[in-house]
């Protein structure tokens with residue numbers, strides 16, 4: 040059976056021959072040189088000044104472990120450590136962090152051995168889809184380093200900048216408590 | 224026939240790994256950042272796309288001026304309706320078990336049907352350039368009056384008719400109400416809500432001549448392949464869709480939206496791979512939402528508390544470019560025994576994006592209204608809310624009168640109530656306090672259908688002793704990688720480390736959409752059968768081989784365990800899988816099970832190997848198959864702030880056999896938290912003048928955060944349901960979201976004496 044609709048057949052191949060593709064256009068003339076130290080490796084980049092630290096990691100350095108959930112500082116998926124402190128990398132410009140020590144999720148495991156927080160997240164099922172997970176883990180590592188979370192309530196409050204839509208919060212809390220006890 | 228487990232020993236045998244608390248096999252990839260989501264595939268020469276969306280809810284695009292944007296360095300192409308290729312309609316086409324999310328193709332004309340409709344795409348060298356260029360495009364609209372007020376739309380707008388199946392009725396509803404000793408009639412409303420998975424929808428598209436590879440964040444690789452192929456006018460085998468990891472879906476990545484087509488066109492246009500990731504803002508218009516509902520419920524019960532009448536009328540909406548019916552009444556017709564029933568749904572078209580299933584479509588909004596209404600009736604009748612539900616327990620499916628495949632709801636009520644301490648509840652509202660806080664205890668029933676869809680799988684036993692099993696299914700965080708690995712390992716008696724499960728690739732054997740909580744129940748039987756079939760081939764090879772110790776035995780005499788095939792009566796006569804393959808100089812042996820292969824001869828190995836194992840009867844028409852559960856909730860409300868805090872939740876669930884305790888528990892916690900969000904905070908608002916979406920970020924759209932999370936306890940009553948599949952598992956992803964909002968609302972009533980019938984219950988509504 041054919042309807043008028045299925046009689047018409049448009050092929051993208053006929054309409055868009057690949058030969059007509061545009062040549063690579065000019066790059067931006069507004070870039071600046073940016074030197075970043077990420078996970079103990081130095082990188083020299085040419086970036087537009089408006090490039091965020093998050094996009095630099097993901098798109099320019101191929102470090103896609105740091106996630107983009109909102110790009111507005113509202114979800115915590117992009118959390119990294121800058122000089123040991125938690126920073127939402129979508130709200131900071133790469134150019135503003137030259138010379139600083141940046142740690143991402145890729146820099147946590149050493150010699151193929153997971154950081155205790157990573158192991159604890161696996162053990163306590165502190166994630167489902169895994170998309171908020173690098174941000175949660177970086178935030179948890181930062182939180183313990185800050186040394187201010189003593190009670191469950193404080194941990195929960197101070198981890199509330201990291202949204203997990205899958206709702207793995209109980210596992211996340213257990214993981215943090217376990218690591219905190221071991222390192223205390 | 225269903226084979227019963229014969230002894231506990233058999234049971235432990237087949238449950239060696241399945242059912243255990245095994246860590247996720249993809250856990251390491253996820254905690255190290257190595258798991259590769261759809262916008263993260265490192266492709267050579269990638270260009271970046273940025274979508275242009277309409278800024279009106281209805282009208283016509285008069286002019287698009289791209290001249291300024293085109294001048295920007297780095298800009299490679301700008302596609303709008305003025306220069307886009309013609310696409311083929313997807314309308315009303317079934318793509319193997321599902322339909323597109325909407326009947327709308329992007330960039331085909333100048334019509335705008337909703338705010339945030341995709342009307343163009345910019346491609347540039349960098350993301351920043353594409354975003355800047357998109358902001359410089361000037362669009363003139365001829366704006367028309369949009370239809371977005373639900374009440375007005377129900378009176379004046381076009382309707383979508385979902386057909387008779389959503390309008391069932393039986394008995395005599397008026398007569399039933401007349402017999403009633405107590406009645407209530409109330410209206411419950413739910414707002415527009417968004418899924419908001421943490422990963423926004425993303426597509427990376429790459430062409431090789433006339434072949435297209437699409438990395439897409441989707442719950443349905445096969446459907447996405449079909450729809451892209453159809454839209455672009457390509458043969459299906461020229462399109463490959465890959466989705467190894469999905470950063471959450473909850474329904475909004477289940478059906479097909481138009482951005483993958485835009486990415487594919489853009490990549491074709493610039494002859495480079497194109498990465499397109501929707502922004503969080505863009506997620507609020509263009510990939511579905513849970514629609515608004517207005518549900519009027521009328522209930523009557525006699526002196527003993529037996530329901531005499533249930534009427535559930537739902538008014539809801541869909542868009543002008545897609546047909547979605549939020550079937551709130553579907554649960555009403557099956558949850559309680561009642562001789563007189565009337566279910567109706569009216570669906571008006573509004574100038575919003577097309578709604579789509581969101582964690583429990585119909586079940587979630589419907590149980591909210593029904594279970595809140597039931598609480599009101601129980602209070603009026605002076606009967607404990609749990610007791611009231613037990614009195615009205617449906618022993619058979621009320622509509623079809625079929626027996627249930629496996630129903631243990633009363634046990635759920637009792638076990639959850641005991642764990643919660645329900646017997647200590649003082650039923651008087653406002654009677655329970657702690658310090659300044661008002662305490663409220665509420666409960667509700669949860670339910671979700673048990674679905675199983677046709678699924679294929681392939682198993683390969685390798686000469687190095689490893690096993691690779693695959694199916695084009697998905698892991699949205701649901702644990703598919705892990706549970707399928709467990710099942711394959713158990714079928715062959717191998718350690719987990721020797722098995723790898725692959726998914727999320729349209730090149731793999733066909734699987735259906737990962738929606739309707741169907742994946743575990745659908746894919747696990749196929750995985751098990753494929754493993755058995757591959758093993759059976761090895762047995763046949765060994766029997767025919769005069770160098771094998773198994774030469775000339777009958778296949779029926781041989782079984783498998785721990786990577787060996789051997790004579791059942793004399794286990795020392797046998798050999799390893801590797802030995803057979805190496806002698807035959809084969810790298811592997813493989814077998815694929817197609818959905819039609821149910822009841823094939825391979826089953827016999829399972830029966831011989833694992834005495835407790837059940838043959839695959841492939842689902843049943845004789846039984847009504849549903850999961851059930853009970854939620855018990857405690858809220859604390861500080862009367863000065865009116866802020867509701869859910870402090871404790873206990874749930875018991877009858878969801879068949881649990882395949883992995885750890886991932887199953889996480890699903891229940893996650894579903895429960897999703898429903899707490901619905902009860903207390905989630906709401907997308909439209910501008911009352913323009914109909915535009917004005918809540919479109921995570922600062923304004925509140926979802927539960929760590930500080931909101933209560934103490935939680937989950938009980939699985941665990942009765943395997945072999946009528947659905949031979950593993951006895953039913954799905955688990957959505958049931959916890961059903962009913963939880965009502966349990967919260969009922970607890971709020973118990974704490975305050977106030978009935979708020981409009982979600983979410985924000986502090987202002989408790990003043």
Ligand code: FES
Nearest residue numbers: 108110112115129
């Ligand atoms: S992506 Fe940075 S906070 Fe959400």
Ligand code: FES
Nearest residue numbers: 167169203204205
């Ligand atoms: S694991 Fe999916 S959002 Fe946290």
